[in-house]
Amino acid sequence: MQRRYITVDVFTDRAFGGNQLAVVLDAGGLSTAQMQAIATEFNYSETTFVLPPRDKANDAEVRIFTPVRELPFAGHPNVGTAFVLASLATEPKPRLLFEEKAGLVPVEIVREQGRVLSTELTAPQPLARLAKCSAEEIAACISLTAEDIKIDRHAPQVVGVGTPFVVAEVGSREAVRRAKPDAAAFSRMLPRDGAFSVYFYTRDVPAAEAPCERQARMFFPGASGLIGNEMVAKAPPDGYTYLVADLGSTTITVLTHDKTTLDLQRDFAPVTIISYSPHLFCVHPSVPAATIKQFIALAKARPGKFNFATAGQTTAPHFSGMLFVQRTGVTWEYIPGKGGVQAILDVASGQADVLFNGMLATLPYVKSGKLKLLAVSSEKRNTSLPDTPTVMESGVRDFVTGSWQGILAPGKTPPEILARMQTETRRILFTPDVREKLSGQGAEPMGSSPAETAEFMRRERERWSQLIRDTHYKL
Numbered sequence: 001m002q003r004r005y006i007t008v009d010v011f012t013d014r015a016f017g018g019n020q021l022a023v024v025l026d027a028g029g030l031s032t033a034q035m036q037a038i039a040t041e042f043n044y045s046e047t048t049f050v051l052p053p054r055d056k057a058n059d060a061e062v063r064i065f066t067p068v069r070e071l072p073f074a075g076h077p078n079v080g081t082a083f084v085l086a087s088l089a090t091e092p093k094p095r096l097l098f099e100e101k102a103g104l105v106p107v108e109i110v111r112e113q114g115r116v117l118s119t120e121l122t123a124p125q126p127l128a129r130l131a132k133c134s135a136e137e138i139a140a141c142i143s144l145t146a147e148d149i150k151i152d153r154h155a156p157q158v159v160g161v162g163t164p165f166v167v168a169e170v171g172s173r174e175a176v177r178r179a180k181p182d183a184a185a186f187s188r189m190l191p192r193d194g195a196f197s198v199y200f201y202t203r204d205v206p207a208a209e210a211p212c213e214r215q216a217r218m219f220f221p222g223a224s225g226l227i228g229n230e231m232v233a234k235a236p237p238d239g240y241t242y243l244v245a246d247l248g249s250t251t252i253t254v255l256t257h258d259k260t261t262l263d264l265q266r267d268f269a270p271v272t273i274i275s276y277s278p279h280l281f282c283v284h285p286s287v288p289a290a291t292i293k294q295f296i297a298l299a300k301a302r303p304g305k306f307n308f309a310t311a312g313q314t315t316a317p318h319f320s321g322m323l324f325v326q327r328t329g330v331t332w333e334y335i336p337g338k339g340g341v342q343a344i345l346d347v348a349s350g351q352a353d354v355l356f357n358g359m360l361a362t363l364p365y366v367k368s369g370k371l372k373l374l375a376v377s378s379e380k381r382n383t384s385l386p387d388t389p390t391v392m393e394s395g396v397r398d399f400v401t402g403s404w405q406g407i408l409a410p411g412k413t414p415p416e417i418l419a420r421m422q423t424e425t426r427r428i429l430f431t432p433d434v435r436e437k438l439s440g441q442g443a444e445p446m447g448s449s450p451a452e453t454a455e456f457m458r459r460e461r462e463r464w465s466q467l468i469r470d471t472h473y474k475l
Contacts, residue, residue, distance in 0.1 A: 005341065006084050021080040022047040022341065025088075027063075032070070033437055039065035041361040042341050043311075045197065046077040050085065058097040058104065060085065068244075072101035082107035082119040130158040133189065138168045140185035141198050142219060148175045166198040173204050181219040229254065233267035237413040239421070247273065247406040247453075248316040251460045255468060256314045264461060270453035271407040272422040274429065277443035278378035278402040279320055279356040280363065281391060282371040284347050287354070292375050292394035295354075299330035306332040309343035309352035317343070320356040320377060320401040323467060327396050347371060358403055359384075359442035377401040384442050405443075406453060418450045 004025040022042045027035070027049035039047035044067075051061040062081055064071045071077075082096050086109045098105040108120040133156040135149035148170050149156060156168035170176055179200065186198075198219050229250060235241035243250075254262050281292065287306075289295035299306055310318040313336050325331065335343075335352045340361050346352040348370040355362075356377065363384075365371040375391045376382050379400045391399045407425065409418060426447030428434055438445055448456065467473070 021045065021077055023081050023084045024049045025084075027051050035063060035065055036070065037360060037441055040067045041358055043067050044341075046071070046074055048077045048081045050081065053097075053099055055099065058099050059093075060096070060098055062098040062100055062105070064100070070101075078105055078107055079119050082109065083116060086116045086119065132157045133166055133168070135168075137185075137189045138166065138198065138200070141166075141182055141189060142179040142200060143182050144170065144175055144179055148172075168198065168200045170200050170202050171204065173202055176200065176202050176217055179217060179219075186219075229262060230260065232408065232410055233262055235410045237269070237410040237417075239409070239413060239417040241410060242271065242421070243268070243408040244274070245406065245408070246316055247404045247408075247457060248319075248401070248460055248464075249314070249403075250408070251457060252314050252316065252319050252464050255461070255464055256473065264457060267411045268408040269411055269413040269418055270450050270457055271409055271418050272425050272450065273446040273448040273453050273456060274405040274407060274425065275438055275443040275445050276378075276402055276404050277359050277441065278376045278382055279317060280359055280366065280373055281324075281354075281356055281375045281377065282347065282362060282366060282373050283354045284350055284352075285369065285372045286350065287372065289374065290372075292389070292391060292396065295374060296328050296330055296395075299328075299332065303331045304333060306330075306354055307335050307352040308332045309335045309346040309355040311340040311343050311357060312336055316401065316403060317356045317358070319464060319467065322471060322473070323399065323401065324356070324391070324396065326467065326470060327399055344371070356401065363442065382442060384439070403443075404446075404456070415450070422447070422450055 006023045006025065022039075022044045024030075024035075024038065024047060028051050030038075030049060030051075035047075035049050038049075047065050049063045049065070051063065053059060053061050062078070064074050064077045078098060078100075081098070085096060086093070092109075092111065092114070094109055096107045096109065098107065109116060110118045110120060135146040135151060135156060138156040139146045139149050150169040150171050153169060156166060159165065159167050170179070181198075200217060229243060229245070232241055232243040251264060254260060254264055283289060283295065287295070287298070289298050308321045310321060312318065317340065318334070318336070321332075321334065332354065335346060340357045343352070343355050343357055344362055344365055347355050348365050359376075359382070362371065366373045373385075373388055375394055376385060376388050377391050377400060379390065379392070381388065381390060381393075407421065409421070429438075429445040429447045435445055
C-alpha cells in the first residue's frame with residue numbers, strides 16, 4: 001500500500017529552518033516496529049503517524065516517534081499534524097481531537113477567510129519546570145550573546161510537556177532570525193534533565209506593515225549524531241549505556257568534525273553489528289539510462305550537469321556518492337538535504353537527478369515509478385531484488401556501501417559485559433519473527449562478535465580516511 005507523507009516546519013517561515021516534522025497519513029496497518037523504522041529513516045526531530053480513531057467521536061489516533069523512541073505526547077508534533085489535517089480537510093472543524101498514549105489531545109483550529117492560519121494546543125498534562133540554565137549557556141547554543149536572552153519573565157530552563165526541552169525568551173525577531181545552532185555548545189550543556197533541544201521565542205511584535213517573520217524556532221542539532229556519540233563516550237562503562245547507530249556514518253562523522261575530541265578506538269568498545277542493508281542507486285525517471293554503465297557514459301558526456309541529492313553532509317549516502325565519483329570519474333553537484341526522505345523527494349520531484357539512499361525508505365518510490373532503480377550497493381544481489389544488479393557487478397570496483405547498524409559501548413567497558421550483550425543480541429536477532437521483520441526491511445541480521453565488529457570498524461576508518469585524503473574533503 002502506498003502511503004502519503006507530508007513534511008512541515010512548525011516554527012519557521014523557511015522550509016527545514018527549524019523544527020522539522022514528518023506527518024505520515026493513512027498509517028493504519030503499520031506495526032509499532034514499522035513506525036519506529038520509518039521515523040528512524042526519516043531522522044526528523046519527530047514523525048507522527050495518523051491512524052483511524054478508536055472512538056468515532058474523535059478525529060484520529062496519533063502516534064509520535066523520534067528517531068529512537070515513541071513519545072506519549074509532544075506539543076510541536078500535535079500542532080504540525082493538526083495544521084496538516086485541517087488544511088487537507090474538506091469539512092472545516094473548529095477543533096480536532098487526537099487519541100494519544102498520554103490521553104485525549106484537543107487542538108483548536110484558527111482560520112481566516114477559510115484558510116487555516118494556525119493551530120493551538122491544549123496539553124493533556126501540566127507543564128513541569130525542571131532545571132534552570134544560564135543566559136550564557138543558552139546564548140552559546142544558539143550563537144547569540146547573553147544580552148540577547150531575556151530573563152525578566154522567566155529564566156531559561158528545562159520544561160516538560162511529554163518530552164523535556166529547554167525554553168528561553170530572546171529580545172527581538174532579529175535575534176530569532178540570526179540564531180543558528182552550535183553543536184559544540186549543545187554537547188557541553190545537554191542533555192539536562194532529559195532535554196536535547198532548545199526552543200526559543202520572542203514577544204517582539206513587528207509593525208503592522210512589516211513582513212511576516214518567524215517568532216519562534218526550535219533546534220535539535222544532532223550534528224550527524226555527534227552529540228549522541230559524545231554522550232555515550234563519556235558515560236560510565238558499566239553496561240547500562242550503549243550507542244545504537246549506523247557504524248559507517250558514525251565513523252565518517254568522527255573523522256570529519258574537527259571540533260570533536262572523540263577517538264573511535266579509545267572512546268568506544270564495539271559490541272556487535274546488528275544488521276546490514278544496502279543503499280539503492282536511483283535516478284529520476286527522465287534520466288535516459290537503464291544501467292550503471294549507461295549512466296556513467298551519460299554523466300561523462302555531461303560533466304557537472306547532474307545533481308546528486310544527499311541525506312546530509314558526512315552521512316553514509318553522501319560518502320557513497322563521493323566514493324562512486326572517485327571510482328568512476330563522473331562529476332556532479334551535491335545537493336545536501338535534511339535526511340534521506342528529503343533527498344528522495346528532491347529526486348522524485350525532478351529537483352535533483354540521482355542519489356544513493358537506504359532501501360527501506362527508497363523502495364516504495366521505486367515501486368510507484370517515481371524513481372528509477374539502477375543498482376544496489378551490496379556485495380551480492382539482494383534477495384528482495386534478485387533482478388537488480390550490484391554496483392560492482394556493473395563494473396565499479398571495490399564498491400560496497402550501505403547501513404551497518406551496530407552497538408557500541410563506552411570505552412573501557414569490561415569484556416565480559418560486551419560478550420554478554422553480544423550473545424543476547426545475536427540470540428534475539430536470529431529468532432524467526434525478528435529475522436522476518438528485518439528481511440521485510442531489506443536487511444539481514446549479523447550479530448558479529450566484539451572482535452569482528454572492531455575489525456569492521458578498523459576497515460571503515462581506513463577506507464573513509466583514504467577517501468577524505470584523496471578528495472581533500474573538508475566539512
